[in-house]
Amino acid sequence: MIESNGGAVANPLIDVRGLRKIFSAHGGRVYAVNGVSFQIEAGEAVALVGESGSGKSTVAKCLVRLIDPSEGQIVFRGQDVTKLGEGEFRPLRSRIQMVFQDPTMSLNPRLTVKQTLSEPLKLHGVVRNGSLDGQLGELMDLVNLDRRLLGRRPHQLSGGQKQRVGIARAIATRPDFVVLDEPTSSLDMSIRIQIIDLLRRLQGELGMTYLFISHDLSTVRSLCSRVIVMYLGTVVEEGPVEEIFTNPKHPYTQALLSAVPIPDPTRRHERRRIVLPGETPHLAAPPVGCPLADRCPYVQPSHRVGTIPFFEVGPGGHRAACLLYAPDGDGVRR
Amino acid sequence: MTSRPSALISIHNLTIAFPDETGERFTPVVKDVSLTVGRHEILGLVGESGSGKTQTALAILALTRPPGRVVGGSVLVDGEDVVGMDEAELRRVRGKKAAMIFQSPRTSLNPLMTIGDQIGRVYQRHRGLGKSAARTASLAMLRRVGIAGPERVAASYPHQLSGGMAQRVMIGMMVACGPELLIADEPTTGLDVTIQAQIFDLIQEVQAETGMSVLLITHDLGVVAETCHRVAVMQAGRVVEIAPVAELFARPRHPYTIRLLGALLRPDQPFDLTRETMQVSPETVLEIEGRHYRAVSVDSWAAKGVSTPELVEVGPEHVVLCHVTEVGAPIVAGAST
Numbered sequence: 001m002i003e004s005n006g007g008a009v010a011n012p013l014i015d016v017r018g019l020r021k022i023f024s025a026h027g028g029r030v031y032a033v034n035g036v037s038f039q040i041e042a043g044e045a046v047a048l049v050g051e052s053g054s055g056k057s058t059v060a061k062c063l064v065r066l067i068d069p070s071e072g073q074i075v076f077r078g079q080d081v082t083k084l085g086e087g088e089f090r091p092l093r094s095r096i097q098m099v100f101q102d103p104t105m106s107l108n109p110r111l112t113v114k115q116t117l118s119e120p121l122k123l124h125g126v127v128r129n130g131s132l133d134g135q136l137g138e139l140m141d142l143v144n145l146d147r148r149l150l151g152r153r154p155h156q157l158s159g160g161q162k163q164r165v166g167i168a169r170a171i172a173t174r175p176d177f178v179v180l181d182e183p184t185s186s187l188d189m190s191i192r193i194q195i196i197d198l199l200r201r202l203q204g205e206l207g208m209t210y211l212f213i214s215h216d217l218s219t220v221r222s223l224c225s226r227v228i229v230m231y232l233g234t235v236v237e238e239g240p241v242e243e244i245f246t247n248p249k250h251p252y253t254q255a256l257l258s259a260v261p262i263p264d265p266t267r268r269h270e271r272r273r274i275v276l277p278g279e280t281p282h283l284a285a286p287p288v289g290c291p292l293a294d295r296c297p298y299v300q301p302s303h304r305v306g307t308i309p310f311f312e313v314g315p316g317g318h319r320a321a322c323l324l325y326a327p328d329g330d331g332v333r334r
Numbered sequence: 335m336t337s338r339p340s341a342l343i344s345i346h347n348l349t350i351a352f353p354d355e356t357g358e359r360f361t362p363v364v365k366d367v368s369l370t371v372g373r374h375e376i377l378g379l380v381g382e383s384g385s386g387k388t389q390t391a392l393a394i395l396a397l398t399r400p401p402g403r404v405v406g407g408s409v410l411v412d413g414e415d416v417v418g419m420d421e422a423e424l425r426r427v428r429g430k431k432a433a434m435i436f437q438s439p440r441t442s443l444n445p446l447m448t449i450g451d452q453i454g455r456v457y458q459r460h461r462g463l464g465k466s467a468a469r470t471a472s473l474a475m476l477r478r479v480g481i482a483g484p485e486r487v488a489a490s491y492p493h494q495l496s497g498g499m500a501q502r503v504m505i506g507m508m509v510a511c512g513p514e515l516l517i518a519d520e521p522t523t524g525l526d527v528t529i530q531a532q533i534f535d536l537i538q539e540v541q542a543e544t545g546m547s548v549l550l551i552t553h554d555l556g557v558v559a560e561t562c563h564r565v566a567v568m569q570a571g572r573v574v575e576i577a578p579v580a581e582l583f584a585r586p587r588h589p590y591t592i593r594l595l596g597a598l599l600r601p602d603q604p605f606d607l608t609r610e611t612m613q614v615s616p617e618t619v620l621e622i623e624g625r626h627y628r629a630v631s632v633d634s635w636a637a638k639g640v641s642t643p644e645l646v647e648v649g650p651e652h653v654v655l656c657h658v659t660e661v662g663a664p665i666v667a668g669a670s671t
Contacts (some may be wrong), residue, residue, distance in 0.1 A: 051526035188382040189553060193597040215527060218556070218599035242604055259531035260601040261556030265580045267602070268560055273531060278482070279496055280526075 012039035012075075013177060013209050014063070019072035021058050031283040032058045033069070034233040034291075042176070045203060045210040047220040047241070050230035051256070053280040059230070060179050060213045064098045065089060076177070094124035094173035101182040103162035107154045113140075113165050114150040120172040142205075143168045143198060160191035167198065174206060181213045196223050217260045221245055226317075229253045232283060232291035239318030249313040249320040251296050252276070290323070298324055341370035342514055342547050343394055343432075348407035350389050350398055360405065364389045365571040367407070368645060371515060376541055376548040378562035378579070380555065380594075386571040387551045391517050393417075394432055394549070396424050412514065429460050433508040434517040438524070439500035443492040449476075449503055450488025456510045471510070479506040480536060498529035502536065509540055516541070519551045534561050555598060559583060564651070567591050569631070573645070577652040587654045589618045589631045620648055620656060627656040 021033040033055040040046050050056045061067045063074060065081070073080050076096065081089060100106035107116060117136055140147045143164040154162055163183060170178055180199070184192040196219060203210060214220050220227060220241070227244040229237040229252065237250040248254045251274075258274040276295040289304035290296065296303070303323050311325040312318070348367045351360035364386040371377045379387045392398055393409050396416045408415045411431050416424065436442050444452055450472050457468035469488075476484035479502040492500060501521055508516055518537060522530035538561060541548050550562060558565055559579060566576045567590065575588040586592045599605075618629040627646055645653040 051528065189555070190382065190593060190597045193599060196599070217527070218601040221601055221603075222599045222605040245601070245604075255528060257601075259528040261531070261534075261554065261560045262602045263556040263559045263583070263595075263598045263600065264602070265559045265583050271560065273535065275532060276528065279498060279529065 011041075013042040013044075013077060014040040014211070015073075015075040016059070016063070017073045017075065019059060019062060019074065020070045021055070021062060021067070022070045028284055031286050032233055033062070034283070034287055035072070036230070036233070036235055037072075038228050038235060038238065040177075040209060040211060042209050043203075043207060044226060045212060045224045047212045047214060047224035047227045048230060049214055049217065049220055049227060049256075051215055051280060053232065053282065054230040055233040056213050056230050057181060058233075060098070060181050060211065063211065064096055064179050066098075094120070095176045096179070097170040097173065097175040097177070098179045098181060099163075099166050099170045099183045102186045103159065103166040104154065104186075106166055107162060107169075109154050112151055112153055113145075113157075116165060117150075117168055117172055120169060124173045139168050139172055142171070142202065158191075159187050160194060163187060163191075163195055164198065167195075167202070171202060171206065171208070175208065177209045177211070179211045179213065182215070183212075184219055185214070185216060192219065193222075199223060217245075217257065229256070232280060232287060234287070234291050235321065236292070237313075237318075237320040237322075239314060240316040243314045243316060243318040247314055247318075249318070249325060250292075250322050251298060251324075252292050253320075290321075340373060342373045342412055343369075343371035343549070344410040345369045345390070345393070346408045346410070348390065348393060348409060349405050350386075350393060350402060351405045352402040357401070360403075362405070363402070363571050364393070366642070367568075367571075367573050369566055369573055369576065371547050371549050372564075373514070373547055374541075374545050375563045376538070376550060376561060378558040378565040379549060379551045379568065380553065380558055380565055381568035382553060384570075385568040387568050388519055390568070391434070391519060391549055391551055394515070394517065395428050395434060397434075429456075429511040429513060431513060432515040432517060433511050433513040434519065435501070435504045435508055435521050437520045439497065439504040439521075440492050440495070442504055443500065445492050447491075448488065449490055449492070449495070453488075453503070453507050453510055456507055460511045475506040475510050476503070479503070479509075479540075480532070481506075497525050498533065501525065501533055505533070505536060505540065509544065509546075512544075513546060515547045515549060517549045517551070520553070521550075522557075530557075537561070555594065556601075567594070572643075572655060574629075574631075574655040575653065576645070577649070581649065581652050585649070585652075587618060587620055587648055587652070588629045589615060592618070593631075620646070620654060622646065622648055629654050629656045 016036060016038050019033055019036040023030040023032055036059055048056045048059060062069045069082060074082050076092065081092060114136060117139055118132060121132065121135060136150060137147050140150065145161060145164050149161065184195050187195060200223060202208065212220065212224055224241050227238065227241050228235055229250065231252045237253045244253065245257065248257050255274040255276045258272060278295050289306060290308050293299045293304050308321045308323060310319040310321050313320045313325050346368050348364055349362050350364040351362045353360050367390055379390065381387050393404060394411060396419060398404055404417050409417055411427055416427055450469065453472035453475060454468040457463040457471045463471060473484045473488060476487055481487050481499065481502055495503065522533050534557060537548060552558060562579050564576065564578050565582045566573050569590045575591045583595065586595050620627045620629055643655045643657050646656040648654050
């Protein structure tokens with residue numbers, strides 16, 4: 001397994017320490033998240049990327065407390081929220097919000113847009129007396145929705161409009177921290193870029209901090225400033241977005257990036273695909289050593305034991321949990 | 335539009351309609367589509383959801399699901415029109431001439447039969463092999479589509495396979511039919527990006543090896559750029575532009591194509607912060623041999639109720655849906671150069 005060491009930020013908004021989540025299913029156990037640590041500074045847009053089984057969605061759900069972690073701490077503005085009871089956590093709910101993948105599933109089909117958006121405002125006491133309509137109007141303007149749509153129900157809206165409502169609901173209470181769980185993956189491509197533009201603008205205007213959960217690396221590059229790559233329940237690499245995209249170090253990140261199709265036919269013949277044999281396994285036991293060991297072309301016997309530390313591999317806090325980059329030359333490559 | 339005499343699939347003015355709730359009025363979902371798939375080529379069919387891509391492809395196998403129906407046009411598969419064919423005639427087409435793989439491979443496989451038996455049946459029925467020869471051929475095909483441990487997979491049931499493995503199996507099963515055309519409808523939906531890359535690499539390898547044609551339906555222009563030879567773009571039931579892949583990306587002429595390409599997110603370039611939101615005029619004026627034609631986006635001409643548009647040749651193998659009412663001078667100078 002991998003342990004986080006260092007890369008510390010003085011005063012992070014979110015500080016995740018040694019997060020673990022073990023699910024019990026079908027009489028067995030699934031080790032979904034195995035000791036994940038990272039920090040997010042206020043105002044950052046951080047991407048958490050990985051494929052199915054990487055544990056990224058489980059981390060997201062722990063952050064907004066849709067599920068409780070098995071172990072570890074989530075510290076929000078210096079306060080360990082994992083220790084809080086439901087009642088104690090409630091005031092924080094307005095500060096930490098989430099936008100879901102599929103707006104058709106996450107919006108109540110029986111509520112009008114107005115009812116959907118009024119709920120968080122009333123619930124968290126953000127409504128200034130008699131100003132609900134004014135606030136709803138402002139909210140609609142913020143997400144570029146026509147105010148006349150307030151009376152509509154979800155089935156009367158397009159996919160893009162629905163996701164704008166989902167975003168409006170999340171930002172209604174002006175949260176500090178928004179977890180975006182694949183917010184564009186159910187949308188058509190021309191709508192996708194509009195939502196990205198909207199999210200970028202909102203971040204600038206409202207100064208929010210984003211954690212963007214995605215497997216879509218093109219979207220990540222266009223929205224985020226920092227990237228955390230997960231594989232099999234652990235963080236394998238993190239760093240500034242341009243570092244990760246132009247100079248990926250972990251063999252998993254390299255394979256992942258090499259698989260992303262490039263929409264430019266003139267570059268077709270430059271592509272070199274790195275294919276890792278096999279598929280992501282399910283973990284019925286906590287991983288020992290490097291989680292990629294069984295699929296990695298550079299694996300050494302020493303990579304299969306103990307815990308894999310992070311090594312600094314580039315500027316701006318670019319680090320990889322891979323022994324190939326150990327300064328004592330444990331690796332065989334570079 | 336260009337007529338390709340040697341085309342394997344030749345669709346002319348195809349219109350497919352579905353009835354509304356009352357069952358009286360039919361609404362077209364595919365409108366006057368003309369399109370060819372050449373031999374040995376990979377044609378990409380691109381468009382957003384609801385643009386009519388899948389319905390167009392299903393018509394090649396005469397699989398339009400009632401109450402929807404083909405209300406006009408023809409679909410020639412190797413010279414024979416499948417519109418109006420009876421089931422006995424269609425059996426000669428399906429599998430042998432054209433085969434299709436779908437978005438969710440696991441639901442396309444028979445859940446009660448082992449993978450080996452399912453592929454074996456294909457060899458017995460379509461290739462006339464005996465039982466043991468079919469089994470040997472099945473194992474070879476599983477190996478061919480990159481399945482490690484073919485014996486184990488042959489003995490498995492569909493639910494025991496991952497999504498990527500199931501799609502490999504589907505590709506193998508369809509290729510076993512020896513079709514001249516493989517239709518792949520968003521074959522990697524729901525699969526991880528690394529698995530997606532492997533599936534498209536496999537489709538390209540098999541295509542190159544067997545020389546079959548491929549009709550690849552996708553909404554992902556990255557996949558198109560890396561996989562296809564030619565591309566047809568659909569919008570709201572119509573084909574609005576067809577061109578070789580490099581030509582389409584370099585010189586898109588239809589306003590809808592220009593908009594799609596303008597909305598691309600590049601994984602290989604830093605995000606352009608100075609980028610302005612794409613404002614594409616719904617009309618582009620094209621100059622063809624000294625005359626000007628209007629390429630009008632589907633939404634805008636529906637409102638205007640103007641003449642029926644036609645596919646006009648604007649370059650080698652490059653056609654754009656235009657109004658053939660000539661205009662004297664460019665009204666709007668779009669992105670055409």
